[in-house]
Amino acid sequence: MKCQHCQTNIPDHLVGPLCPACGNALGPITPPDAAGPLKAPRSYWLALWIAFLGGPALGILALKFRVTPGFLVFPLVGAVFSGYYLAKICKRVNLPFPAAVVIFTVCVLGIYTGIMFFGCLAVVLTSGIGR
Ligand SMILES: [Zn+2]
Numbered sequence: 001m002k003c004q005h006c007q008t009n010i011p012d013h014l015v016g017p018l019c020p021a022c023g024n025a026l027g028p029i030t031p032p033d034a035a036g037p038l039k040a041p042r043s044y045w046l047a048l049w050i051a052f053l054g055g056p057a058l059g060i061l062a063l064k065f066r067v068t069p070g071f072l073v074f075p076l077v078g079a080v081f082s083g084y085y086l087a088k089i090c091k092r093v094n095l096p097f098p099a100a101v102v103i104f105t106v107c108v109l110g111i112y113t114g115i116m117f118f119g120c121l122a123v124v125l126t127s128g129i130g131r
Contacts, residue, residue, distance in 0.1 A: 051081030
């Protein structure tokens with residue numbers, strides 16, 4: 001038989017629970033990545049985009065209607081959820097899940113900060129507030 005892990009042909013008299021060449025379990029064919037499908041479910045991507053865009057959108061609405069804490073809270077919540085779903089989608093990241101969530105959240109906050117900086121710059125330049 002042929003080992004599904006290393007593709008070595010194993011003579012019948014050597015076939016056992018483990019492959020003699022690579023040490024992986026022989027037996028019923030399992031998906032190449034037993035940890036789970038590499039493709040993240042679409043719902044994760046959907047949730048990611050809703051969180052990623054919805055957080056700042058609610059924040060801008062909060063700013064417009066002068067709900068002071070909302071301006072900061074909504075994007076923060078959006079960033080945390082984005083970080084959570086990014087960590088779920090990027091399963092191949094070799095980190096403990098909570099650490100991955102924190103790192104992705106910080107990255108998303110960095111993106112927000114960049115967008116807000118240029119957004120504010122554009123508003124200031126086009127509205128003439130700075131003049
Ligand atoms: Zn093998």
